[in-house]
Amino acid sequence: MGKNIAVVLAAGTGSRMKAGVAKQFLELAGKPLIYYALKAVEDSKIIHECILVTGEDDMQRMQQEIVGKYGFHKVTAIIPGGSERCFSVANAMRWINAIKQGASETKDIVFIHDGARPFLTEEILERTLQAAKEYGACVAAMPSKDTVKLMDENGFAKETPDRKTVWTVQTPQTFDRKLIVEAYRKFEQDIESEAKPGRGMVTDDASVVERYTDVKVKLVEGAYTNIKVTTPEDLVIAEAFLMKE
Numbered sequence: 001m002g003k004n005i006a007v008v009l010a011a012g013t014g015s016r017m018k019a020g021v022a023k024q025f026l027e028l029a030g031k032p033l034i035y036y037a038l039k040a041v042e043d044s045k046i047i048h049e050c051i052l053v054t055g056e057d058d059m060q061r062m063q064q065e066i067v068g069k070y071g072f073h074k075v076t077a078i079i080p081g082g083s084e085r086c087f088s089v090a091n092a093m094r095w096i097n098a099i100k101q102g103a104s105e106t107k108d109i110v111f112i113h114d115g116a117r118p119f120l121t122e123e124i125l126e127r128t129l130q131a132a133k134e135y136g137a138c139v140a141a142m143p144s145k146d147t148v149k150l151m152d153e154n155g156f157a158k159e160t161p162d163r164k165t166v167w168t169v170q171t172p173q174t175f176d177r178k179l180i181v182e183a184y185r186k187f188e189q190d191i192e193s194e195a196k197p198g199r200g201m202v203t204d205d206a207s208v209v210e211r212y213t214d215v216k217v218k219l220v221e222g223a224y225t226n227i228k229v230t231t232p233e234d235l236v237i238a239e240a241f242l243m244k245e
Contacts, residue, residue, distance in 0.1 A: 002107035003130065005177070006041045006050040006074075007092045010034045010062070010115035011081025022058055024115050025065075026235065029242045032065070033229060036118030038072045044125055047111065048074045051095060053088045057079035086187070086202050096177065109133065116229045117171055118238055124222055127233040128174035131220045133147050136176045137213075138238035139206045140222030141167040172223040173205040179215060180205065186212040 010024040024034035041050045052075050054062045059078050067075045079095055081088030089112060097109065109132050113120060124140050124225040131138035144166040188207050202208050207218040229238050 003048040004046050004109045006047045006111045008037050008052050008113050008115045009086040009088055010054045011088045028238055033201045034066055034115045037120055040120040042074050044070050044122055046125055046129055050074045051092050052078045053081045053092050061113055068105050090184045090188050093181045097181045110177050110180050111172040111174045113172040117226055119225045127220050128172050131218045132174040135218040136215045137209045138220045139173040140170040141219045142222050142224055144168050167219050170226050183208045183212045
């Protein structure tokens, strides 16, 4: 029997928030921002356990002020993140690989979710679970509401993709465990290779699968409310969403 494992990322410094405090601890409607993603995982009927990735200096605070205080029992490990998102996920994949030694035959699914996305729903989790089981790799995403232009090296528009083919990517990004662990193993090998300096840098997990495997990533409907809180303006929008609930 396989397990569904959530990896919640909360290791960012939140520099664009300009708040003087790590973004995950910012207050949103009376609770820390990270509370909402963890609450969705805790309440989910399909998630079995959660690995929380945070800044090394914040691990004790995260345990005391978040996990312990709010009773998030599905959090089985709090591990340190890296200097970039991709390194934080790589740390989590190594952790999962270590705890899953000897369980190579189990069909586990890994959900990787940004802790700064407070509006994760059970419906999104279920949709990505089914797609990951069927295709091996999927991401929550939504059709772009805006026309998108690609820029050349001089700052001029060089191409306008058909808006019908443009989707904005969200999280969770959900994968077969063995697939995503192996993809990140190759990613770390690439980073360490002196012959390919910097080649491995990526901004999302789907890119790692696209680069290091031959598996296609399925786009699965997320939600327009599934925003990432990155700037002070996002915090205002998130508060407005909560008021409507």
